[in-house]
Amino acid sequence: MTDSSVRLRHFLYLFWAGMDAFYICLYCLRSAARGDVPFWSDLESGLEVMRSWGGPEVLIWAGLVLQGSVVVTCIGLYVGKNWAVYLAILQMPFRYFFIVPSVSIVLVLPMIIAEINNWIWGAALLSSELVKGLSLWWLRRQVKPLRC
DSSP states (O other): OOHHHHHHHHHHHHHHHHHHHHHHHHHHHHHHHTTOOTTHHHHHHHHHHHHHHOOOTHHHHHHHHHHHHHHHHHHHHHTTOHHHHHHHHHHHHHHHHTTOOSSGGGGGHHHHSTTOOHHHHHHHHHHHHHHHHHHHHHHHHHSOOOOO
């Protein structure tokens, strides 16, 4: 591996860990601003909505698992663990479904631009996942496959 690819690999690990850390901090700050306990209050209110209106509670649990896995991926990528790349790849469809963009700065766009078009916001969300997917694909090719 060349020196530049080692630097790029290190940068990508830290960049994606930083984006996850930004998301976690933003999520916790928004919850605290509402007077809620991060993760717990959302779980309770989500389950209550599903019980009242009907619907599969498994969606609420899946969202909570995704939130927890973002924390795990953040730590794993920060310390440069190869398994974190695979976990991040597994998260991608769930991130799009639950609107948890990998480039977490996308979440603050509606705060900055009051009249942001939903199509532009959706395109930014999809683009963030495509960029992450391509960079993770590159990282995956740089590491040896996981052995069971």
